Amino acid sequence: MPSARSEDRTELEAIARRLRSHIVTATTKAGSGHPSTSLSMVEIIATLYFGGVLRYDPANPHDPDRDRFILSKGHGAPGLYAVLAEAGFFPVADLMTLREMGSPLEGHPNMCRLPGVEASTGSLGQGYSIGIGHALAAKVDGRDYRVYVMVGDGESEQGQVWEAAMYAGNHGLDNLTLIIDRNNNQQTGRVNDIQPLDPLDTKLEAFGLAVRTIDGHSLDEVASAFEWARSTTGQAQAIVANTIKGKGVSLLEAAQDKWHGKPIPKDEEAKALAEIGASL
Amino acid sequence: MSFNIKRLKLEEGAATREAFGETLAELGSDERICVVDGDVNNSTFTNHFKDRYPDRFFNAGIAESNMVGIAAGLAGCGKIPVASSFSTFLMSNAFDQIRMSVAFPNQNVKLVGTHAGISIGEDGPSQMAVEDVALACSLPGFAVLVPADGPSAAAATKAMIEHEGPVFMRCGRPKVPVVYPNGADFHIGKANTLREGDDVALIANGIMVAMALDAAEALASEGVQARVIDMHTVKPIDVETIERAANETRGIVVAEEHLAYGGLGATVAMVVAERKPTRLGFVNVGDTYATSGQPDEILERYGLTPDAIADAARRVLKD
Numbered sequence: 001m002p003s004a005r006s007e008d009r010t011e012l013e014a015i016a017r018r019l020r021s022h023i024v025t026a027t028t029k030a031g032s033g034h035p036s037t038s039l040s041m042v043e044i045i046a047t048l049y050f051g052g053v054l055r056y057d058p059a060n061p062h063d064p065d066r067d068r069f070i071l072s073k074g075h076g077a078p079g080l081y082a083v084l085a086e087a088g089f090f091p092v093a094d095l096m097t098l099r100e101m102g103s104p105l106e107g108h109p110n111m112c113r114l115p116g117v118e119a120s121t122g123s124l125g126q127g128y129s130i131g132i133g134h135a136l137a138a139k140v141d142g143r144d145y146r147v148y149v150m151v152g153d154g155e156s157e158q159g160q161v162w163e164a165a166m167y168a169g170n171h172g173l174d175n176l177t178l179i180i181d182r183n184n185n186q187q188t189g190r191v192n193d194i195q196p197l198d199p200l201d202t203k204l205e206a207f208g209l210a211v212r213t214i215d216g217h218s219l220d221e222v223a224s225a226f227e228w229a230r231s232t233t234g235q236a237q238a239i240v241a242n243t244i245k246g247k248g249v250s251l252l253e254a255a256q257d258k259w260h261g262k263p264i265p266k267d268e269e270a271k272a273l274a275e276i277g278a279s280l
Numbered sequence: 281m282s283f284n285i286k287r288l289k290l291e292e293g294a295a296t297r298e299a300f301g302e303t304l305a306e307l308g309s310d311e312r313i314c315v316v317d318g319d320v321n322n323s324t325f326t327n328h329f330k331d332r333y334p335d336r337f338f339n340a341g342i343a344e345s346n347m348v349g350i351a352a353g354l355a356g357c358g359k360i361p362v363a364s365s366f367s368t369f370l371m372s373n374a375f376d377q378i379r380m381s382v383a384f385p386n387q388n389v390k391l392v393g394t395h396a397g398i399s400i401g402e403d404g405p406s407q408m409a410v411e412d413v414a415l416a417c418s419l420p421g422f423a424v425l426v427p428a429d430g431p432s433a434a435a436a437t438k439a440m441i442e443h444e445g446p447v448f449m450r451c452g453r454p455k456v457p458v459v460y461p462n463g464a465d466f467h468i469g470k471a472n473t474l475r476e477g478d479d480v481a482l483i484a485n486g487i488m489v490a491m492a493l494d495a496a497e498a499l500a501s502e503g504v505q506a507r508v509i510d511m512h513t514v515k516p517i518d519v520e521t522i523e524r525a526a527n528e529t530r531g532i533v534v535a536e537e538h539l540a541y542g543g544l545g546a547t548v549a550m551v552v553a554e555r556k557p558t559r560l561g562f563v564n565v566g567d568t569y570a571t572s573g574q575p576d577e578i579l580e581r582y583g584l585t586p587d588a589i590a591d592a593a594r595r596v597l598k599d
Contacts, residue, residue, distance in 0.1 A: 064358070111356075111385050118356065123380040130348045130381055133353015133361070139358070140314065140336060160377070163346035 002133040012219055015086060016046045020276040022082035022095050027263040030099040033107065036246035036259045038079030041150060044241055045069070045083040047222045048148060053230075055145065058088035059104045061115040067145050068134050070119045072127020073152035073181065074108040074260070080117070081105050089116035089168030125158025127151060128178060130168055135176040146230065150179040158197045162207070167206025168236035177229040178209070178238040180218065183245035187260045198270070200240055209238040216241025248276050293458035296429035296451040296486075297394040301325020303363060303437040308333045312358065313441065317350050318344050318365030324394045325453075326364050338480025343479035344374040348389070352381035355388045360441060367393025367409030367450055375415055375464060382446050383419040390440050391416075394451040397537035399487055401454070401575035405579060409450075409498055410565050417515045423468050424515040425449040426536075428489035428542075429459045432512060435466035441490050443468055450486065452537075454575050457490040459510070471518040474552050478506035480593045481525035481532045481559035483567035484546055485511050486562070487584075488535035499593055506593060523555040531559035535589050561592035 019042045021028045027033035054067045071080045076099060085092045090104075097103035104113035106121030111214050131149035138145050151161055168176055182193050182200065191197060204211045212233050214221040222241070229237040245259070246252025247273040252259045265274050305328035307313060313329075314336045321327045321339065330337040340347035344365055351361035363370065370393045371378070379541035382389045396409040423443055427433040433451060440447045448466075465472065474489070475496050483494040489510045507529060509521060525532055532552065534545040545562040547594045552558055565582050572578075579585060 078430070083406065108511055119352075120385040125345075126349050126377055126381050129349020129377070130353040130356065133350040133355070134357055135353075136314075136338060136350065137354050137359055141357075159351065160345040163341075163343040164349065167340065167343070167346055167350070278340035 009219065012046055012051055015037050015050050016042050017277050018086060019046055019079065019082040021273055022085070022092070022228055023078045024174050024264055024269060024276065025273050026081070026095045026098040026248065027078050027095055028266060028269045031263060032099060033077060033078050033263055034075040034254045034261050035263055036256065037073065037076045037183070037250045038082070039247045039249065040245050041076055041254065042221050042247065043217050044150070044181070044218055046177060047219060047226060049083050049087045051219070051223050051226070054148070056087070058116065061089060065143055068118045068131070068147045070121070070131050070149045071109060071128045072121055072149055073124065073155050074121030076256040077107065077109050080109060084114070084116040085250055087116070089258040090114065094130050101186045102208045109169045124152070124155040125160040128161055128164035128168070131176055132164055132173065135173045140177050140271060145175070147176045148179060149176070151202070153180055153182045153184065153191050153197055153200070156180060158198055159212070165204060165207040165209060172234050176236045178236070179221070180238065180240050181243055183243045183256070185245045185260065189257045197253045202236070202241070208235070210235040211240065213240040213242065217247055218245035250275055294458060295455050296427050296430065296560065297323070297453065298325050299430040299433035300394070300437050300449070300451050301328045303434040305329045305440060308336070309443055310327065310441070311336070311359070311367050312360045314338065314359045315355050316340050316347050316354070316361055316363045318342060318347050320365055320521040323366070324364040325393065326362070334390070338504045343538060344369050345377045347421060348374040348377040349381050351376070352385070352387045353391045360390065362390040364392040364393060364394065365432055365496060366407060367396040367412045368407065371409060371412040371415045371448070379419060382509055383421055387423050387446060389446050391446070391448045392451060393448065396450045397429065397486065398578050398584070399452055399537060399568040399575045401456050401578055402572050405569040408570060410539045410569070412450060413514055413536070413538050413544065417442035417542060417547065419446070421445055423447045423513065423517060425468065425513055426485040427451070427466070427512055428510050429456050431458065431499065432461040432464035432466060432510070435464040436470060439466050439468050451508050452487060456487050459493065466512065469513050469516045469518055471512065471521040472510040473507065473521065474510055475508040477507040477572060478528055479505045480597055481507040481509060481529045482535065482589060482593065483509045483511050483522070483532055483544070483548055483595050484535040485514065486537050488537055488589070491584070491586045492535055492589055495589035495593065498586065498590045504593065504597065509572070511544060513546070514544050514547055517530060517551060519555065522548055522551045524560035526552050526556035530559065530566045533561040533563060533589060533592045533596060535563040535584070538564055540566050559596045561596040563588050563592050
């Protein structure tokens with residue numbers, strides 16, 4: 001398997017802009033989907049796939065030694081598809097078939113239909129447990145791959161997330177990193193108004209996880225957090241990434257609690273893409 | 281604990297859960313097999329596997345949702361995970377995880393639910409899985425197995441591991457009479473005809489198979505020849521055997537230790553309605569939850585007896 005690709009900072013910024021552009025254009029064309037949920041995780045997935053974090057080979061998506069990224073918050077599918085396409089798992093042009101009948105780019109990720117998708121998700125709360133299964137299999141087989149799971153903060157209201165945190169924490173699964181996309185919003189409003197999670201970091205620590213809180217849009221902080229996770233031994237890790245729902249598009253950022261599951265209207269698309277700098 | 285099934289001339293045998301646990305440990309030299317248990321491994325008998333292969337045994341604690349998710353992840357890495365717990369906690373508590381993480385992505389996960397049905401007795405209805413077969417059958421791609429006795433459960437365990445794709449196997453708590461004293465021939469989706477007869481067909485699974493044999497004996501003394509079919513696989517159902525029974529007898533009685541809706545009876549009725557309409561009778565728990573009590577008392581109270589099966593056959597033949 002080729003070693004991880006490590007690109008310089010300017011290149012990573014360009015990739016982040018391309019991912020945002022794909023997210024906006026694909027969901028606007030589909031007329032549905034979750035662009036704001038996808039936009040909040042862009043720097044994290046860009047760094048995972050292009051910042052030298054994940055070990056993967058698009059030509060061999062089931063390589064037993066690959067690192068795994070599981071998107072538990074399955075409605076972030078447009079973001080996952082964008083990064084998988086850019087990484088070479090399928091053609092970038094396919095992104096425009098999002099949610100179409102016959103396309104493997106379904107509304108939520110389907111691991112049986114799309115290479116690079118590690119778990120079928122969309123019923124919230126389930127990805128972390130699947131990640132534990134992958135992490136345990138690595139221990140059983142003596143393989144050195146790592147497993148990364150991203151959950152949303154709204155998703156963390158699901159009890160299963162905490163069952164999994166308890167297990168990962170108690171069993172010291174140091175090859176497993178949880179990323180919480182803490183964009184502070186869920187379907188009908190702000191997480192803090194619906195089911196406050198704070199203090200999230202100390203909660204996770206109490207479950208036995210090593211925790212680091214970062215600005216999820218700072219490429220430097222994201223890269224440094226993954227470096228920290230990789231060098232942590234004997235303990236499962238959690239990265240609380242503070243993010244902005246709809247990051248990069250002022251229309252969405254201005255009313256983060258109003259745009260869940262809504263694509264950018266066609267007549268706002270050009271402005272959004274200009275803000276992203278997608279003409280690059 | 282054992283059943284007092286009158287007239288049945290068979291030795292008391294092992295519980296199906298016990299046969300499962302022992303067989304699983306025997307198969308454990310296959311390094312793909314991993315076990316995830318919901319902290320009931322001394323009840324599901326996955327302890328035997330744990331003792332021999334501790335590195336591939338994981339106690340998920342009392343957290344079935346996480347347990348099933350872990351199994352799905354192991355399957356995603358090429359393992360053959362067996363997730364085991366009491367059937368109601370496995371199938372009911374973790375149903376969405378089974379649907380989303382196992383069935384939808386067609387993962388090679390083996391779910392084994394023990395302490396199924398009302399024959400667990402004293403622990404009462406909160407512990408009794410009476411919906412589990414319906415839940416499992418509702419899932420696309422699942423094979424659903426309900427072995428009748430120890431030898432059958434042992435053979436089913438082997439078949440389950442060899443089968444490619446998700447499987448739910450239902451086991452019981454009590455020791456049950458041996459139906460297959462010489463070992464069982466267990467092929468998923470292929471029913472076993474245990475007794476020939478052309479007047480009526482008794483289709484049963486689980487503990488009801490031994491009772492159906494007993495009922496057939498009683499019916500024979502009245503000159504009624506009952507065919508007894510062990511429909512150990514509810515899904516995929518053996519259409520051919522059911523159709524033949526519908527063609528060659530005057531009616532069918534379906535007996536199961538499960539609620540009336542969505543189990544073996546409903547599945548057989550679907551086949552009969554489509555292929556060859558015939559008179560049907562049903563012996564099951566009905567549309568209610570049971571209570572605590574001695575297993576024999578509870579089975580009697582809810583009409584799961586050889587007499588109830590024989591009566592249902594007589595009603596079918598009357599019209």
